[in-house]
Amino acid sequence: KAGVTQTPRYLIKTRGQQVTLSCSPISGHRSVSWYQQTPGQGLQFLFEYFSETQRNKGNFPGRFSGRQFSNSRSEMNVSTLELGDSALYLCASSPGLAGTYEQYFGPGTRLTVT
Amino acid sequence: GENVEQHPSTLSVQEGDSAVIKCTYSDSASNYFPWYKQELGKRPQLIIDIRSNVGEKKDQRIAVTLNKTAKHFSLHITETQPEDSAVYFCAAASNAGGTSYGKLTFGQGTILTVHP
Numbered sequence: 001k002a003g004v005t006q007t008p009r010y011l012i013k014t015r016g017q018q019v020t021l022s023c024s025p026i027s028g029h030r031s032v033s034w035y036q037q038t039p040g041q042g043l044q045f046l047f048e049y050f051s052e053t054q055r056n057k058g059n060f061p062g063r064f065s066g067r068q069f070s071n072s073r074s075e076m077n078v079s080t081l082e083l084g085d086s087a088l089y090l091c092a093s094s095p096g097l098a099g100t101y102e103q104y105f106g107p108g109t110r111l112t113v114t
Numbered sequence: 115g116e117n118v119e120q121h122p123s124t125l126s127v128q129e130g131d132s133a134v135i136k137c138t139y140s141d142s143a144s145n146y147f148p149w150y151k152q153e154l155g156k157r158p159q160l161i162i163d164i165r166s167n168v169g170e171k172k173d174q175r176i177a178v179t180l181n182k183t184a185k186h187f188s189l190h191i192t193e194t195q196p197e198d199s200a201v202y203f204c205a206a207a208s209n210a211g212g213t214s215y216g217k218l219t220f221g222q223g224t225i226l227t228v229h230p
Binding site for chain 2 (some may be wrong): 004031033035042043044045048050055056058059090092094096098100101102103104105106107108
């Protein structure tokens with residue numbers, strides 16, 4: 001099976017702009033989780049989507065939002081970008097069903113805010 | 115919410131030695147504990163995981179132990195090789211209340227360097 005893919009891989013934006021990142025999960029996986037990775041804060045959970053519904057949410061401001069489509073692909077959006085939003089954004093997919101546990105990560109999108 | 119502490123932050127060993135990384139968690143409801151390896155510029159890769167109904171799990175040179183009473187779990191790597199050099203992250207998750215394991219809380223990571 002093909003792994004988790006993310007687009008774009010690199011992005012440079014200006015403060016105040018907005019950005020949309022995309023994640024395609026492993027075929028058959030219905031859960032997509034998003035994480036922000038920075039040197040200072042490490043890996044932090046943003047949110048999880050399952051069957052087009054947000055199932056879990058982390059402690060990020062409302063500028064961070066996401067959605068999931070019927071084919072399980074997911075997007076996350078960050079509005080009014082701040083310098084501190086510069087990070088590697090990782091998504092992870094899992095089957096999402098009871099009794100399943102493993103999450104598999106995509107390569108990430110490196111976002112730089114200037 | 116859950117808090118995961120990971121130690122040490124850096125670990126340097128000679129090839130062939132063993133390496134041990136320890137994590138503690140705060141939420142007694144956590145019942146799934148994966149470990150990820152992240153090489154420079156690469157995605158985190160799941161290397162081993164353990165559920166709360168077992169105390170130890172082994173896969174070739176790596177093993178994980180869990181002490182639910184003390185709320186800590188450890189990664190053990192034996193016969194280390196230079197290709198084991200990477201950042202290792204522990205994590206914890208809970209499906210309490212019927213929620214999923216989709217929310218992982220990570221430790222801060224351990225930079226492991228294996229010297230030839």
